[in-house]
Amino acid sequence: MKAIRRFTVRPVLPEALHPLSDLARNLRWSWHAETRDLFQSVDPERWAASGGDPVRLLGSVPPARLAELAEDRRFLRRLAAAADDLTDYMSGDRWYQFRSAESDLPAAIAYFSPEFGITAALPQYSGGLGILAGDHLKAASDLGAPLIGVGLLYRHGYFRQTLSRDGWQQEHYPVLDPNELPVVPLREPDGTPAQVSLGLPGGRRLQARVWLAQVGRVPLLMLDSDVEENDLGERSVTDRLYGGGSEHRLLQEMLLGIGGVRAVRTYCRLTGHAEPEVFHTNEGHAGFLGLERIAELSDAGLDFDSALEAVRAGTVFTTHTPVPAGIDRFDRELVARHFGPDAELPRIDVERILRLGMETYPGGEPNLFNMAVMGLRLGQRANGVSLLHGNVSREMFSGLWPGFDPDEVPITSVTNGVHAPTWVAPEVFRLGARQVGAERTEDAMTVGGRTDRWEAVAEIADQEIWDLRRVLREQLVLEVRERLYAAWRQRGAGTAELGWIEGVLDPDVLTIGFARRVPSYKRLTLMLRDRDRLMELLLHPDHPIQIVVAGKAHPADDGGKRLIQELVRFADDPRVRHRIVFLPDYGMAMAQKLYPGCDVWLNNPLRPLEACGTSGMKAALNGCLNLSVLDGWWDEWFQPDFGWAIPTADGAGTDEDRRDDLEAAALYDLLEQRVAPRFYERGQGGLPDRWIEMVRQTLMHLGPKVLAGRMVREYVERLYTPAAHAHRAMTPDAARELAAWKARVRAAWPAVTVDHVETSAATATAELGSTLSLRVRVGLGDLSPDDVEVQAVSGRVDTEDGIADATATALKPGGGPDGEGRWVYEGPLSLDRTGPFGYTVRILPSHRLLATSAELGLVTVPPEGAVEEAGVLMR
Incomplete structure (x- = not known):
């Protein structure tokens, strides 16, 4: 009943x-x-x-x-x-407060994400982005950084996963009652729940309640549309994470971005919290926050262009995907219908909004509104989430900065990190506490950058490390058996047919973990490429391996579900089911047992499609070794001392099937010839000395690097603080000045020319350390030397005359304009490296309020025949 x-x-x-x-x-x-x-x-x-x-x-x-x-x-x-x-x-004062005494740090930062993985008790996450966002808030709290998190409260969260008898993923959406979650309603002074409101087409309104989750020192504001004032359709806007069609997703992102800013303003009004100086948006999901801030400034008297400059100054945009398919794109007409006089932001010209998201580069779709493109145009600072992903992002978005090489596209990188106190097993923490003390161990795991704390691992006895690894492995074996039994019962199995589960996995066998979302590029089933060979590895008489696998496919991704079914059917085979298992309903609670209990963490995506990938970081913090393709963070920090790199076949001439065959074979070879033998090899004391040393090196060298504390410190120092300073400098008058200057420069730029380049070089060769004199004649049209910078760009050149490691040197005007209105710029060019060397010159816009000279996407280089005496001219 x-x-x-x-x-x-x-x-x-x-x-x-x-x-x-x-x-x-x-x-x-x-x-x-x-x-x-x-x-x-x-x-x-x-x-x-x-x-x-x-x-x-x-x-x-x-x-x-x-x-x-x-x-x-x-x-x-x-x-x-x-x-x-x-x-x-x-x-108490923490890192941020001590750092603020030395440097003028932001008073507050608003951090927006569509999902947050704080704890399994608050299931508002689906995968890596949410877990990262949760770890970001926790690390900010530990450091004392004044973040305000902003997200949505989904009444069904992300789905719970079970399997059918034949291994097909099934989704279940339990109803979450906020009153039973660790959240409280934000309330007005009279006790009524605080709400924000958005305009909808036809004059309707979308109301949302604001819930507050306290994440240590960091407040997390979560918007919930399931309120009585809304009609049924509006109530379902926050029904589930990443559900529904395009309009549903658009409304979620409008509520997150526009409603999120309004929620922040409400929270600061009610609590006296400092207003954010910096707004950080993850992916384009919250990109509309920039529009709301433009509207706020427009209401305060700024025109659209000036307000845009003021908003850009204090905005940080992080891209988390290395593929265009991972970006939200909406039909232009759908977006247009939701803005304007009869909908949201009625005082802003809809065409100006649409222009922010237009793909105005070669190959772009003119009828689609691209959320990442809008995010980049609304943010003066942008980053990817690993060094490799930064390179990929600069290539992917280079069309927004025509005329610049990809390495000059203004997208930097901050490599992700993970929150050690969340992911490190208590047994690992206790071992560290016995070695250096609990307080120093906690400090090592939260602040980041303190390598001396991690170096103490060198003093821990081999036997202690090996005993710890054995305990953690045994705990995982028991956890797996319990979860596997429950999963089989859900699949319809009777108790009498499940006796075999008591023999699943062995606490003394090399244990490999693989757990993540299941899009095709992560290649869940690469390990099944040669099933006979995998079976031999699992059942090897001397060096057996066992594998624990988990992961969810998106509910609409039948291809991902087929991959899960394929793996489940293999794991159901009575010959190997004691050596390989698939655990349904992967989430934080499972992950916290899985990472510490594995000896090896496997990651085999299609390179370079893994933006960062943090699961291997969590495993490493527990002494688990990584076996991975050189992608994401592993490309950056891999060393043979503490892991293995799976060779890749990512040449342009290799088709997909052939590539999978080659990389799977490389994986089998590594497991058979290097990984498993090292685990079972015993030294004179009966311990696997070389394996234990790799565990030690993992903890010592990766430990300080993979911390979310290190990541948040980098964001504070490299992005948040410069953004706050830019925000403060962008007064209304400065914003008007910059907007007017940009308009003038864009209008005048077609007349900017490099007319003639002279050099003192008399031959095609020169000696290292010598200096050439450059003399460049340029036309600036209606601009003056104060509006531009003329640069010599030099460095080593490749076979196609491209400058690889370019150095830019500013040239100086040699006087006033000549009779034709042309300017002469002069300067020295140092020949500071041997081998093929070349240079070119270029003209860039220059203004004190620009974050980078590439910001406008304008550059002028010499035409053919402009060089009188020169080395190599780059085109």
Whole structure:
């Protein structure tokens, strides 16, 4: 029988236990072991049944048990210590506060993402982007950085995954009641829930409530459209993550971006929190936030172009995808219908909005609105998420900066990191604490950059490391058996046919993990390319391996579901099912057991389609070795001392099937000839000395690099702080000045020319260390030397005269304009390297408020025949 109405009945805690409520509502418990231990001691069985969720736990504990705890002096001392620790954590000075004393850091940063993976108790994530966003907030909290997170609260979250009897993925969408989640409504002074509102076509309104999740020191604002004021269609806008069609997705992104800014303003008004100086948008999902900020400034008296410059100055855009297919693109007419006088942002010309997202480069689609393109045009600073991804992004978006080589496209990179306190097993932490102390271990895992803390791993005995790895592997084996049993029961198996599960996996066998989303480029089934060979590896008499696999395919991706089914059917084979398993419903709770328990983490995407890939980082922090294609972060930090690189066949002439065959064969060879033998090889003391040394090197050298603390510090120093300074410099008058200057430069640029280049070189060869004199005659049209920079660009050249490692040197005007209005620029050119050397000259716009000389996408180079005496001229 179903209930006709649902209530959430909250427990009434005895006064002595009131601090439990504060501890439960601050998500710091999700990465603070002492607080979790305290909640577990309330009722160990109910703690397990709640999935480690303090809010659910407190809602299920009988009043008699609460009364008992209220009289338990030992428990009350532990409770007081945990409450005091949280107070110190929330109020004490941390890295950011000490850094602010030295440098003028942003007062606040608003961080927007469509998903946040904070804890399994708040299931608002689907994969890597959400987990990264959650780790970003946690690391910012640990560092004391004043972030405000902004996202959506999905009533169904992302789907729960089960398997049919024949291995087909099935999706389930449990209803999430915010009153049962670790969130509270943001309230107005009169106690009513705070809401934001968006205009819809036809004069309708979309209302959304604002929920607050406290992530340590960082508030996370989550917008929820399931409110009574909305019609059924509007109520479903935040129904599920990445669900629905184009209009549904567009409304989600409008609510996230435009509604998110309004929610931030509301939060700052109600709490007195500093207004953000920097807005950070991840992917194009929240890109509309720039439009709302333009509208705010327009209402304050700025014209559109000036407001655009002011908004760009304080905006950071991060791209997370290396493929155009991963970017949200909407039909131009659909976007146009949702803006303008009869919809949202009525005072902004719809054509100006549409122009921001137009693909105005060769090969672009004129009728599509590209969210990433809008994000790049609305952000003065942009980055990819690994060095390789930065290169790929500069190539992918180079059409927005015509005339510039890809390496000059203004997109930098900050390599992702992971939040160690969330992902490091308690046993690993305790080993570090025994070695250097708990406080120093926590500092090593949160701040980042402190290599001296990690070097202490060198002093840990081999036996201790090997014993730890064995304990973690055994824990994973037990976890896998429990989950596998539940999965088979869901698939319809009876108890009598599942006795074999007790023999699944062996705590003394080399264990390989592979878990991630299942798009085709991640190649879940590459390991199945030669099934006979894989079977031999699994069943090898001396060097067997065992593999634990998990992952979800997007509900609309039947191709990904077929890959899962293919792997499940192989894992169901009675000959190997004790050596390879697929675990359904991959999520944070499973991942926290999986990473520490594996010996090797496998990653075999199609290079270079993995933007960063952080699962291997989490594994590395637990002493798990990486076996991966050189893609994402592994391309940047791989060394043979602590892992293996799978050779790739990514030449242009290799077709997809042939490439998979070659790379699968390389994977089998590595496993058979190098990985497995090293794991089973024993030294004189009976331990796998060389394997243990690789574990040690992984912890020492990768540990400090893969931390989210290191990542957030880089964002603060390289992107947030420059953006805040640019924001402060962009006063209304400065914004008007820059907008007017850009308009004047764009109009005048067709008349900017390089007419003639002279050099003192008399021959085609010269000696290292010598200097040439350059003399360049240019036409500036209606511009003056104050509006431009004339540069000599020099360096080594390739066989096609392209300058590979270019150095730019500014030339100086030699006087006033000549009789024809031309200017002469002069300067020295140092020949500072041997071999084929070349140079060219170019003219770029120049203004003190530009972040980069490529910002306008304007450049003028010499035409054919402009060089009188020269080395090589680059085209």
